[in-house]
Amino acid sequence: MSRPEALFPLFADLETLDGVGAKSAKAFEGLSVTRPRDLLFLLPYSGIDRSLQAGLSDYILPTTITIEVEVLRHNPARNRSAPVVIQTRDSAGEVLELVFFHARGDYLQRILPVGARRVVSGKAEANDYAVRMVHPDHILAPEEAKTLSGWEPVYPLTAGITQKTLQKAVASALTRLPDLPEWIDPGQMAKEGWPTWAEAVRRAHLPMSAQDLAADHPARARLAYDELLAHQLTLSLARARMRRGRGVESRGDGxxxxxxxxxxxxxxxxxxxxxxxxxxxxxxxxxxxxxxxxxxxxxxxxxxxxxxxxxxxxxxxxxxxxxxxxxxxxxxxxxxxxxxxxxxxxxxxxxxxxxxxxxxxxxxxxxxxxxxxxxxxxxxxxxxxxxxxxxxxxxxxxxxxxxxxxxxxxxxxxxxxxxxxxxxxxxxxxxxxxxxxxxxxxxDEKPPGRKPIKTALVTTARIDEVVQHLKRALSEGRQAYWVCPLVEESELVDLASAEERFAQLRAALGEGRVGLVHGQMPPTDKDAAMARFVAGETGVLVATTVIEVGVNVPNASIMVIERAESFGLAQLHQLRGRVGRGAAESTCLLMYQAPLTETGERRLKTLRDTEDGFRIAEEDLAMRGAGDLIGTAQSGLPKFRVADIERQSALMAVAQSDARKLLHDDPKLESPRGKAARHLLWLLDQDRAIRLLTVG
CATH class of the missing domain: 3.40.50.300 (P-loop containing nucleotide triphosphate hydrolases)
Incomplete structure (x- = not known):
């Protein structure tokens, strides 16, 4: 099944757009933009007010200004590194200096001839002597000033791409917007007041004010919903296909x-x-x-x-x-x-x-x-x-x-x-x-007999007390984990390395009492060190986060996490869960380097105050965002361009129930709305979903 013809122009080469050559097409890859379609979903994140004002007195500097000036004179550069300064004045006679570095004099004479009137727009700053604008963003004859949009969108950039290049490419991509059949339920559209897809894309790229950039603006909300719907359709098709396999009925007799x-x-x-x-x-x-x-x-x-x-x-x-x-x-x-x-x-x-x-x-x-x-x-x-x-x-x-x-x-x-x-x-x-x-x-219940774990915060300055505490615990036959943040000494981050901590603890607690596991070890050595700890031969296991998941040693009742502020909440919660599995009272010591940042403090206090993993996860999501929460590289988490799953979870839930209902009513997407939904899947690169439809 091939891509609908209406979408061809959006999947053409980038170089078919105005102002994009081979070099800038390569640079655009830094923004994950390889086709015109990608530009449509690369939305501006802020904007600049370029509306024309009467003069300098209408602004509080420093800020971006747009005014009409008269060119008074050119002061050429005194030497090669000095700038050319052009003096101009506004309608009230106030002076604005335009400053240019490495610019050719003849070029400046041509675009800013003495005596001419020009509209200039750019960032202006005042010092003790003058108001200056370095390299104006726009210089236009008064009759051309109408081409300046009152509110100019600002896009994310990458090396080799300027705002001008990007704006020009987007404008060119917008001329290719096809009129697509509607895939959203008409009732939902009316209730939310959403525009059509093409209109939503246009309005998202041509904001008129800061309000138009908000996630709940109808144009942006609609595009976010489209992304979530396409994603949920893919998941629902995967689910339907999983379930279509004639399942074997496995009934146990107990x-x-x-x-x-x-x-x-x-x-x-x-x-x-x-x-x-x-x-x-x-x-x-x-x-x-x-x-x-x-x-x-x-x-x-x-x-x-x-x-x-x-x-x-x-x-x-x-x-x-x-x-x-x-x-x-x-x-x-x-x-x-x-x-x-x-x-x-x-x-x-x-x-x-x-x-x-x-x-x-x-x-x-x-x-x-x-x-x-x-x-x-x-x-x-x-x-x-x-x-x-x-x-x-x-x-x-x-x-x-x-x-x-x-x-x-x-x-x-x-x-x-x-x-x-x-x-x-x-x-x-x-x-x-x-x-x-x-x-x-x-x-959501703990099995009986799991005792609460006492969690305390201590600064790294008190490390000697912690080591003494361990010494006493070992003499009572207890075991402990000591988690270090990094394996090798890194020049960039001065975090205690596992190797070094291992040596220090061995010196303090005795040769055979301390074991070490970290990610760079051969698997056999790692398993052997773990086995010695499980068997109780070593009392303290120094480890990097390789012990985060699943390790079960009921006798281990102390968890020391060094530089706890450098871990995520969910990770700290996982590590703490390694203790508290046996009969002994368990403790988790979160060692941090003072002073803590505000988020660091919030994170460690949350952990101290609750053992409820779901509450911790919600808090972690609020603080860090979804990609970090489960490590984007291996999370299998979809990368959304417009939708924000932390803040738009309600929209996600609506998209899921809509996707399931649509597929329940039209499993092969063959109705008019189903065919429209196929356009959406192609548009949002969900080819896997299309394959699932054809395989099924």
Missing amino acids: HLQARVLAALPYRPTGAQTRALSEIAADMAAPLRMNRLLQGDVGAGKTLVAMLALAVAVEAGGQGVMMAPTEILARQHHEGLRDLAASAGIRLELLTGRDRGAERAAKLAALAAGEIQVLVGTHAVFQKDVVFHDLRLAVVDEQHRFGVAQRMELGAKGEAVDVLVMTATPIPRSLALATYGDMDVSVL
């Missing part, structure tokens, strides 16, 4: 689940029971499950996952659990092993380290259906890994798997049910943006 529960020293929380019944209902349905299990640190996701895997085995199938790293895969294996054994389920681990005969034996047992649950890393994606009857895939730490990987995983079995677990509580707006294709179960 006998294995009962054995797992009988082996537990406690009863599951209400949230765990509720989440499991939602998952079991999805698995028993003929549609494919695509569910997100969201739980705060320590809310007991592992148990829910094990019970879900037990349902798959009860139904005569197999289950797989995938983790992003080998450390985590091993931890899951250890965490699930005893539970599986108590139910008589055969559970095995497969990682990149399994080779030769050992690997071959595991693969044969898997293909024969003898291994009922497999735990592993991405290695379970490999071609030679064949299941006998895979029913359920559990994926841990979602944000390292985008929508594309979720689809790939779905291709492993006939119609595998997918359950994704994340320990990062996600604010609703982000959950809609990232997981709009999924149904969500939330674990």
